[in-house]
Amino acid sequence: MFINQSIQTYSRPMMPSSMRQHLRQKALGVLGPKILWMAVGKVLLFFCPLLLLANFWLSSSAGRIAVALEDAEQGRYLLMDEHIKLRAERARLYSPEYLNKRAASQLALYVPGKEQVTRF
Template identity: 85%
Template sequence: MFINQSVQAYSRPMMSSSMHQQLRQKALSVLGPKILWMAVGKVLLFFCPLLLMVNFWLTSSAGRLALVVEDAEKGRYVLMDEHIKLRAERARLYSPEYLNKIAASQLALYVPGKEQITRF
């Protein structure tokens, strides 16, 4: 049994070029007019370097501030060490043994013994 298949020419349906052009213009109009994009480009061209310079300035300021804080911390530790040494020196100077020694050597003052104390 033979089946007769007819051969038919097939062409893809294509829209007219004017319709295609209109769709392309609509796609471009969604992005906005060219003048608007040029204005945005000019603003970005001005503000991007400005923001970059501000960022560099803030970064360098933060770095300098970190160095100042570090130096202040080092100075604080030095002062804390000196404070500890001075408190130890004050405790030594006010100790009864040191006071007795200085009184004996410079002023010839001695603590009286029990046999030297008499009551009337």
């Protein structure tokens, strides 16, 4: 069995800190925009489909709301027509000519003539 019992220390060769700082800045200068654009690309890759889905959903919702609004407007016009017809019918039913005719036919009530009215 061979055991090396040397007590020598080993230190890694190191470059001066100014040189290390210079190399780090150079690496960031080269890779900085690339890293930034990769991050922007990842964000866009996530948000673009999300934005596209939101756009589709909003456009379909707007279409459904437009159809519902059109149906409500059509119903409003129909109700306005019915209201006009009902007001004309009410005016006809409350007219004095119609009331006199109806009273004469159903209740035998007639408006007396001038020669029929006497004062005491």
